[in-house]
Amino acid sequence: MPLSDDEIFSKVQDALVDALGVDDDEVTPEATLVGDLGAESIDFLDIVFKLEKAFDITIPREELSPEDILTNSQYVQDGVVTDEGMAELKRRMPWADLGEFEKNPRVQDFGNLLTVGDLCAYVNSKVD
Amino acid sequence: MKYRQLDRITSLFPGKKLTAERTLRADEEHLLDHFPNFPVMPGVMMLEALHQAAIWLIKTGDDFQSPLVLLREVRGVKFGDFLSPGETLTITAEAIKQEGSRITVKATATKQGRKTVTARLILEKTSSGDPQHVGTDDDVRRRGIKQFHELFGDVATTEETA
Amino acid sequence: MRWFWVDRFTEFVSGSHARGTKNVSLDEEVVDEYCPGYPVLPPTLIIEGIAQLGGILIAEHFAFEKRVVLAKVNKAVFHQPARTGDQLQYEVKIDAVQANGATITSQSWVGETLQAEIDLMFAFLEEGRFTDGPLFKPGDLESMPRLMNFFHVAVDADGKPLPKYKNL
Numbered sequence: 001m002p003l004s005d006d007e008i009f010s011k012v013q014d015a016l017v018d019a020l021g022v023d024d025d026e027v028t029p030e031a032t033l034v035g036d037l038g039a040e041s042i043d044f045l046d047i048v049f050k051l052e053k054a055f056d057i058t059i060p061r062e063e064l065s066p067e068d069i070l071t072n073s074q075y076v077q078d079g080v081v082t083d084e085g086m087a088e089l090k091r092r093m094p095w096a097d098l099g100e101f102e103k104n105p106r107v108q109d110f111g112n113l114l115t116v117g118d119l120c121a122y123v124n125s126k127v128d
Numbered sequence: 129m130k131y132r133q134l135d136r137i138t139s140l141f142p143g144k145k146l147t148a149e150r151t152l153r154a155d156e157e158h159l160l161d162h163f164p165n166f167p168v169m170p171g172v173m174m175l176e177a178l179h180q181a182a183i184w185l186i187k188t189g190d191d192f193q194s195p196l197v198l199l200r201e202v203r204g205v206k207f208g209d210f211l212s213p214g215e216t217l218t219i220t221a222e223a224i225k226q227e228g229s230r231i232t233v234k235a236t237a238t239k240q241g242r243k244t245v246t247a248r249l250i251l252e253k254t255s256s257g258d259p260q261h262v263g264t265d266d267d268v269r270r271r272g273i274k275q276f277h278e279l280f281g282d283v284a285t286t287e288e289t290a
Numbered sequence: 291m292r293w294f295w296v297d298r299f300t301e302f303v304s305g306s307h308a309r310g311t312k313n314v315s316l317d318e319e320v321v322d323e324y325c326p327g328y329p330v331l332p333p334t335l336i337i338e339g340i341a342q343l344g345g346i347l348i349a350e351h352f353a354f355e356k357r358v359v360l361a362k363v364n365k366a367v368f369h370q371p372a373r374t375g376d377q378l379q380y381e382v383k384i385d386a387v388q389a390n391g392a393t394i395t396s397q398s399w400v401g402e403t404l405q406a407e408i409d410l411m412f413a414f415l416e417e418g419r420f421t422d423g424p425l426f427k428p429g430d431l432e433s434m435p436r437l438m439n440f441f442h443v444a445v446d447a448d449g450k451p452l453p454k455y456k457n458l
Contacts, residue, residue: 018364021204021246042206042361045391046411052386061389131320131332161293161434163425170293171360172341176334196325198371199333205363210420247363256328264327271326 003055003127005120012120015050019043029117037116051119057126064114064122066092070107081105095121129279133177134184134219137283143189145222150177150237154213169211174245175202178235181221182249184276186231188285189223192273194253195265200230201250208243215239229253291319294438295339296380302444304452305384308347310438312339312378321374331372333406336398337363340408343382344394346435348412350444351387354457357425361391361413368406376400390414424457432458 003011013027020037033039039047048059062068066089069075075085086102096118101110134148152169159167179199186197211217217237225232233249258264301309314331315321321329341360349358372378378398385393391413398406415421426434435441444452 018204021206021248040208042208042413045388045413046362046364048388049386049391049393049411059388129323131322131324157291158293164427164430165423166421166425170338172334172338175337175363176332179332179334196328199368201368202337202363202366205366207359207361268325268327275323275326 005124008055008120008123008127009116011054012051012116012123015047015054016116016119019046019050027116029115029120031116032112033114033116033119034112047119051123055123055127057123059126063092070110076107079107081107081110093122095125097121129275131176132279133173133180134279137184137280138218140185140188140283140285141287142191142285143185143223145220146181146185146188147221148177148181148219149216150219151216152211152213156213159213167213169217171207171245174207174211174217174237175205175247177217177219177237178221178233178245178247179249181219181235182231182233182251184280185221185223185233186251186253187272187276188283190253192269192276194229195255195268195272197251197253199249200252203248203250205245205247206243207245209239211239211244217244293338294342294434295335296342296438298439299343299435299443300379300439302347302350302440304444304446305351306447307381307383308343309382310339310343310380312336312372312380314372314374314376314378316374329374331376331378333366333368333371336368336372336378336406337366337408337410339378340380340382340394340396340398341410341412343380344396344410345412346440347382347384347394348387348392349431350452350455351384351392352414353455354431357415358392358412359415359425360410362411364393364409364411366406366408369404370400372398372400372405376405378405385409390416 016027017024020039020043022037031037052059069085069088075082075088086105090098101113133150135150137148139147162170183197217239219237221233221235223231224234230250230252235249236246237244256264296310297313298311300311316329320332320335324332345358378400380398382394382396385395393411396408397404446452
């Protein structure tokens with residue numbers, strides 16, 4: 001039976017509370033993982049393990065962390081993602097809301113992009 | 129105490145909050161194994177500094193009445209950075225919850241403001257469970273008080289939470 | 291003080307699990323005056339023993355080519371303290387493995403009694419991060435596990451002795 005949006009959110013929330021030591025009410029759909037919830041790279045690893053377990057899915061590293069695109073000179077010019085690079089990012093992460101990022105796509109801002117809502121959308125795309 | 133992980137207590141609100149320091153010395157023998165090419169304080173040793181801070185926090189809080197303060201659980205331990213020889217950890221431990229004889233302590237160690245380890249520790253005030261005639265509890269209690277003064281001297285206490 | 295918190299590997303199956311023993315003795319430096327009048331092994335060193343068993347289990351899974359370090363203690367529950375004269379039997383299992391880290395679950399037993407349960411997460415240090423090159427000197431990764439009886443018991447998934455890894 002497919003999981004409802006609420007069920008997905010609840011399990012993602014549990015995983016984030018566990019991994020980041022934050023309170024339930026801090027984990028809102030709009031909260032950014034890095035800026036609002038204080039996630040560091042070690043935490044992303046932990047979050048991946050917890051989500052894989054909670055949803056019985058496999059999360060290949062490049063699906064959540066497109067470092068290969070962001071460090072490719074074909075897709076990045078002077079620290080800004082090119083049109084070709086944006087297309088590549090959208091292809092890699094169709095579930096992510098890249099609208100805000102696209103307005104000023106600086107590589108240094110990408111890390112702070114991901115929200116709890118994006119994570120739920122990602123899980124949704126994997127469990128179907 | 130040879131496995132002492134707190135050099136000195138810098139502030140103490142008994143039962144509530146304790147801050148302390150620990151400097152990693154270049155001649156600490158375990159560094160030869162951890163790691164031969166990259167000497168750094170083992171993560172669990174930093175965690176032990178938090179643990180010892182929690183123990184003294186609790187013991188001073190009830191005037192050393194409990195013979196034993198045992199670690200029951202550790203949660204959410206994250207190692208953020210390494211500590212190299214010559215560097216100093218600032219340890220902060222705060223009691224955040226008490227349920228019966230179990231106390232939850234939130235603790236952090238930082239170097240120059242950067243967190244090297246954070247953890248939530250749950251410790252329990254308890255007694256040895258040995259038969260009365262053996263006298264373990266009295267013995268342990270007495271030794272605990274003596275040890276605190278030997279390790280840290282006269283520690284000024286504060287009533288405020290800074 | 292040597293930084294060995296497992297005395298002996300008693301079982302090791304590549305990619306799966308490992309078991310080891312830790313004896314708690316009165317003359318250990320870390321036990322001395324740790325809890326005056328009630329000698330115990332500092333519980334954080336039980337976490338380290340598990341981390342050493344688990345770390346070697348993970349490192350071997352990658353032919354000792356990754357730099358494996360302890361990143362998180364997800365859970366550690368101590369049901370009773372480890373007292374002098376106790377022999378702790380550690381059992382460690384690989385839980386999950388990713389490109390840049392792994393998790394293990396474990397138990398510590400004293401006889402038939404469950405003494406502790408510990409779940410850990412390891413990270414693999416990326417080249418250039420924190421420090422360059424191997425953490426251990428040439429030969430260390432061979433001599434240290436050898437002292438712990440590793441090569442006597444270690445087998446692959448088919449029950450055959452492990453290959454000679456170049457990093458050892």
